[in-house]
Structures are given as structure tokens and as C-alpha cells.
Amino acid sequence: MNADERRFEVLRAIVADYVSTKEPVGSKALVDRHNLGVSSATVRNDMAALEEDGFIVQPHTSAGRVPTDKGYRLFVDRLHDIKPLTSAERRAIHTFLEGALDLDDVMRRSVRLLAQLTHQVAVVQYPTLTRSTVRHVEVVTITPARLMLVLITNTGRVDQRMVDLGDVITDDDVARLRNVLNSTMAEKRLADASAAVAELPEQAPAELRDALVRVCSVLIDSLVEHPEERMVLGGTPNLTANVADFPNSLRQVMEALEEQVVVLKLLAASRDSGTVRVSIGMENEAKEMQTTSVISTGYGSDGMVLGGLGVVGPTRMDYPGTMAAVRAVARYVGEILVGR
DSSP: OOHHHHHHHHHHHHHHHHHHHOSOBOHHHHHHHSOOOSOHHHHHHHHHHHHHTTSEEOOSSSSOBEEOHHHHHHHHHTOOSOOOOOHHHHHHHHHHHHTOOSHHHHHHHHHHHHHHHHSSEEEEEOOOGGGOBEEEEEEEEEETTEEEEEEEETTOOEEEEEEEOSSOOOHHHHHHHHHHHHHHHTTOBHHHHHHHHHHHHHHSOHHHHHHHHHHHHHHHHHHTOOGGGOEEEEOTHHHHTTGGGSTTTHHHHHHHHHSHHHHHHHHHHHHTTOSOEEEEGGGSSSGGGTTEEEEEEEEEETTEEEEEEEEEEESSSOHHHHHHHHHHHHHHHHHHHHHO
């Protein structure tokens, strides 16, 4: 083992001890707890070199050291493999998520599960509607002059809208409307469905034209909304359990989490790569988040990314375990939503 490799092993040991104990790590503790194969003097020299290079720092007058953002970054970059979850953990995740009743339930269960697995704040973004396809449009008669439209996408999203027709309509014409809408929209991406619906009134029989104008206007409004700007947050109390990790900044972090746009930007950055993304401390663009680490990824299936999910916590966190949990939950959320 050359000097660089040995120093990385020392850094890895410091990260492991600091994450588990929350206390600065000294050379004697490293020698006692880890089989580094070198003397205390060598470990002290390696720690001095790591400190000089900015990978660790002495937080106060104690002899111990803690990792810096740069140290955590090197540690994460040198993780050759993300520690896989056990088969029992994977089965438990799948069973828990598979029991969800609808999309909202999937989102709630996912965020709760991720917070429990990682002991951090979990964030799950609702599926991006613009990447979804129309599964079915139901038309329900409320009164002879009022209809309810129910738009169902392949990701399980259900959007209900009321339409006042201004005139009465027969049950036969409601059935014709339903057939026309489904033959036009089914299996189309929402943007394509919106364009197709816009042309329907011109092609409709005269007796259906007025009703179709009103129905299509409501449907287009539904199709061009942006519900991808919705997210679910869970496990916020986990932050307060680690208050010492946020000297003078916990309130800022909590406020940033409430400002959903900050978190959604972080999730959006992870969705393009398709891999687990780790953003540490000062790497986070938002100033309020620069005492945190964000581990995130996209979820979906067959190359289609529907949304993002991840966790927010202190830079002192179990990176391998957290990355494994984020990846596993994302995989199952994607499978369940696309399979619905």
C-alpha cells in the first residue's frame, strides 16, 4: 500500500468513526479501532498530511479531527460499489410500497419509508405529468347539464374536473363523448393528447360540438398543468435529532425545506443522470443548504424518468447506506408506478 492509499484508509476510518460517534477522531482511537497495519506515529503523520490537504480539520483544541466537505467528497468518490440492501430489506420495501392504494398513497409511503431507512429528511417529487400518457378518460353525468371528467394517467394520477355544459345532454351523447375522447387521447403523451383534443370540436357532429368545446377546454387546462411541482416531505424531526451538526443553521435549513422550489431544483439536477447523485455541503447552490448533504436520484422505468426522490441531512451521514436506500426505494417506486 503506497502513502496515498494508506492515507485514504485513514480518512475512511475517520469518516466511519465520526459518523458513528459524532466525536472528533484521534490517532489513538484509529489505531485501537481499525486494523490499519501501521504505528500511531504513522497515523499521526498521515492525519497531518490529510489536514494539510484540506480533507480533515481540527474543530477545536481537542486532538481529534473531523472530515471536511472535501474529505467526504473523496470518500464518496472512492466508493466503488454502493452497499446493496439485504434481500429481506428489499422484500420489505416492495411489500410496503405495493400495498399503496393510489398515487398519493405511493408518495406518502415512499417518503415515510425513505425517512425511516435513512434517519434523514426524505423528499419525493410527484411524477412529471408531461412525461405521462393518458390511460383513460371517464365521463360521468352529474346532472343532465353537468359532467365530471376523470383523467387517469399511466402513472396513476387521477385528475377530476367539472364541466358545465350550458344545455342538457342525453346519456347516449355522454357515451359518444366518452368514446371520442378515449379514441383520441388513449396512450398519447399528455402534450400530444392536448394537441389532439384541441382539434376535436371542428371534427365533431353538430349536435356534440357545443358540449365538446366546453369539455375540451377543461381537458386542455388539465393537460397543461404542472403538478410535477408538487412534492412530499417526511422525517423532518430527524434534523432536530442532529441539531449539533447544524451550528447556527438549522433554522435556515428548515426554512429552505419549506421553500419547495429549493429542494425541487436539487431533485431536478439528479434526474438527468439516472444515477445516485451526492451533493455535499458547499457544493449545494442554495446558501441555506450548504451545511447539508443531499443524496438524490430519479425514478421511473424503461429509460423514462418520471420524478426525483432523495434525502437531506447533515454532511456527517452514512453515505453508503443512504445511497443504497435511495437507489432501492427509487427502483421500486418506478416499478410500481409504471406497472399500474
